[in-house]
Amino acid sequence: MNNKLSITYLILIIAPLFFGCRGPVKNKNNASASPVSLHIGNGKYFIIDTKESVVVWTGSSVHGPHIGYIYISKGELMIENSQLMGGTVEVDMSTIEGDDHRSDNNLIKHLKDSDFFDVKRFPLSTISITRVASINVEDKEITGNLTIKGITHPVTFPAKMEVKDGIVKANGKLVIDRTDWGIHYKSGKFFDNLKDQAISDSIEFHIMIVAKK
Structure with a gap:
């Protein structure tokens, strides 16, 4: 995975593009996200340029933060009159990497197993944009449905966007509570006496998108 940008860290979750948080909307069959058409x-x-787009995740424990990457497999943004109206993003969970772009260390292997993302059962995560509120020309508040491990929640987060010369550039930041998506490993909400083994429930995603006609 070359040509990818470096940014911040997260020890637990990835995600696709636009979010915020309210009540859960769970898939009854607990299936993975449907492939994006x-x-x-x-x-x-x-259409999202997957070579120029990336999600940077940041997670932390009492020992400090962890940073890594996860890659978009495909997606699209709907634009009318230079304004974002909707879109979908599909993330390939098997592409999780550390900040050194390695995917074969113990941390990344653990993130892929059933304690965390259970990538074999749930290879895809998706976000479908349902609403876009314009704060000004560049600043947007984006709401969508985020699916991870077959669990869907509505989420909202801020993003900056630019539409110029047939290219859309978006840069957003989302913070989620991983336990809402069934990831309870070493969470203080679910386990007592973890002490210095506890892992933060919060996960931060920096989402950088380039889309072209």
């Missing part, structure tokens, strides 16, 4: 050829849709 793209509107190729439709002039309203800009």
Whole structure:
């Protein structure tokens, strides 16, 4: 995975593009996210350039933060009159890496197992944008449905966007509570006396998207 940007760290979760938090909407069959279907050829849709886009995750324990990457497999943004109207993003959970772009260390292997993302059972995570509120020309508040491990929650988060010369650039920051998506490993909410073994429930995602016609 070359040509990817470095940023911040997270020891527990990835995600796709636009979020915030309210009550849970869980998939009854506990299946993985459905593959994203793209509107190729439709002039309203800009296809995400997966080589120029990346999600940087940051998680932490009492010993400090961890930073890494996860990659978008496909996605699109719907643009009308230079304004974001909707879109979907699909993330390949098997691409989780550390900040050194390695995927074969013990931390990354653990993130992929059933304690965390259970990647074999749930290889995809998705975000579907349901609402976009414009704060000003660049600043947006994006709401969507985020699916991780077959569990879907509505989420909202701020993002900056630019539409210029047929290219859309978006940069957003989302913080979620991993336990809402069924990731309870060493969470102080679910386990007592963890002491210096506790892992933060909060996970931060920096989402950088480039989309083109």
